[in-house]
Amino acid sequence: xxxxxxxxxxxxxxxxxxxxxxxxxxxxxxxxxxxxxxxxxxxxxxxxxxxxxxxxxx
Numbered sequence: 001x002x003x004x005x006x007x008x009x010x011x012x013x014x015x016x017x018x019x020x021x022x023x024x025x026x027x028x029x030x031x032x033x034x035x036x037x038x039x040x041x042x043x044x045x046x047x048x049x050x051x052x053x054x055x056x057x058x
Contacts, residue, residue, distance in 0.1 A: 001036060003027040013044040021055075024048050 001010045002019075004026035011019060013030075020026055020041055028044070029036040040046075049056050 001029050001031075003029060017041060017044050017046045020046065 001008075002016065004023070009019075010031075016028060020028075024041060024046065026041070028039055028041055030039040030044070031037075047056075051057065
């Protein structure tokens with residue numbers, strides 16, 4: 001889940017990364033079977049592409 005997004009959202013890791021393609025500094029948490037634990041988008045597989053609108057260079 002994202003603590004920075006307005007509303008209550010919970011995504012799987014790949015979807016969280018996709019939704020935050022242009023929001024790399026949001027604070028996210030991961031469910032670890034008993035509670036939410038702080039993590040980072042980078043730990044979920046986020047790669048920040050500087051050019052091309054956040055997408056990899058063609």
